[in-house]
Amino acid sequence: MPSYAVTGASKGLGRELVRQLAAQSPSNTVLAIVRSNDASSPLSALAKAHPNIHIITGNVTDPQSILAAAQEASDILGGKLDVFIHNSNSVDMATFSHSPTQVPFDLEATKQFYEEPVRTAVWGAAWATNAFLPLIEKGDVKKIAHITSSMANNDVILGTGIDYGLAYSIAKAGMNVQIAKYAVELAPKGIKTVAICPGWVDTWEGPKPPQVVEALNVMLTQFQKMEPELKGQIPVEQSVAEQLRVIEALDAAKSGSVIKSKEYKV
Numbered sequence: 001m002p003s004y005a006v007t008g009a010s011k012g013l014g015r016e017l018v019r020q021l022a023a024q025s026p027s028n029t030v031l032a033i034v035r036s037n038d039a040s041s042p043l044s045a046l047a048k049a050h051p052n053i054h055i056i057t058g059n060v061t062d063p064q065s066i067l068a069a070a071q072e073a074s075d076i077l078g079g080k081l082d083v084f085i086h087n088s089n090s091v092d093m094a095t096f097s098h099s100p101t102q103v104p105f106d107l108e109a110t111k112q113f114y115e116e117p118v119r120t121a122v123w124g125a126a127w128a129t130n131a132f133l134p135l136i137e138k139g140d141v142k143k144i145a146h147i148t149s150s151m152a153n154n155d156v157i158l159g160t161g162i163d164y165g166l167a168y169s170i171a172k173a174g175m176n177v178q179i180a181k182y183a184v185e186l187a188p189k190g191i192k193t194v195a196i197c198p199g200w201v202d203t204w205e206g207p208k209p210p211q212v213v214e215a216l217n218v219m220l221t222q223f224q225k226m227e228p229e230l231k232g233q234i235p236v237e238q239s240v241a242e243q244l245r246v247i248e249a250l251d252a253a254k255s256g257s258v259i260k261s262k263e264y265k266v
């Protein structure tokens with residue numbers, strides 16, 4: 001019976017969230033929100049195999065687009081939604097390696113550097129959440145989850161020595177603050193919110209180029225400073241199964257917190 005909407009559903013963790021939720025029960029209704037709907041995509045194939053998946057076009061970084069997506073969702077679901085999961089993420093890989101001393105002395109370049117991840121993590125998260133809020137208010141379960149990152153956790157930054165990923169980490173820190181504000185504001189309506197750290201997950205599609213393998217090896221060495229037993233990235237299936245357990249267990253006492261999908265240290 002429960003209904004779910006997932007943003008950033010075209011690939012990676014978003015698509016796996018859709019897959020597991022649809023497979024859990026044919027009575028679940030799962031809305032996969034994507035920026036563009038490609039009939040030949042793996043998500044379309046998934047929707048053909050699971051009639052309880054509905055693909056909706058909507059861009060979380062465009063207010064009118066995500067409002068239209070929420071209207072389409074409302075038409076499908078009869079005006080109510082149980083769980084909203086904001087998973088979309090935009091990163092500028094050209095500046096992902098930047099640390100604080102590399103912030104350029106150039107206003108436009110600096111705006112662009114910070115804006116790319118913030119547009120999905122902070123204001124895109126707010127537009128998407130606010131667009132679907134009227135449906136969540138009428139739903140039975142009343143849960144909102146945003147997918148964040150341990151890269152925004154100061155203990156992880158200090159423990160691993162990771163100084164790069166500055167704009168991404170700041171954007172996810174903003175997401176964590178915003179989810180706490182939502183928890184406070186929406187508690188009187190019985191709505192619970194959570195920011196979930198999904199772990200370090202292998203969402204790369206296809207063979208990894210040598211420079212990606214090299215970067216992942218550097219990260220692994222850094223993560224092992226906090227978690228020596230860590231062997232590498234975990235599979236998407238494992239991360240999503242753990243994320244769904246976090247959402248299932250979310251209650252008013254935990255609302256507004258940042259929760260790791262498993263007790264990873266990173």
Ligand SMILES: NC(=O)c1ccc[n+]([C@@H]2O[C@H](COP(=O)([O-])OP(=O)(O)OC[C@H]3O[C@@H](n4cnc5c(N)ncnc54)[C@H](OP(=O)(O)O)[C@@H]3O)[C@@H](O)[C@H]2O)c1
Pocket residue numbers: 007008009010011012013014033034035036059060061087088089090091120147148149150197198199200201202203
């Ligand atoms: N993988 C990890 O190890 C890891 C670790 C910590 C946190 N996370 C978080 O987990 C979530 C999923 O990560 P992932 O690795 O599966 O995904 P990802 O490759 O970063 O992309 C997730 C989705 O974001 C959407 N997206 C990309 N660029 C966008 C843009 N400019 N505007 C709006 N939407 C955009 C895309 O969906 P559409 O094309 O459908 O719009 C895409 O499917 C993200 O929030 C990420 O930050 C991942």
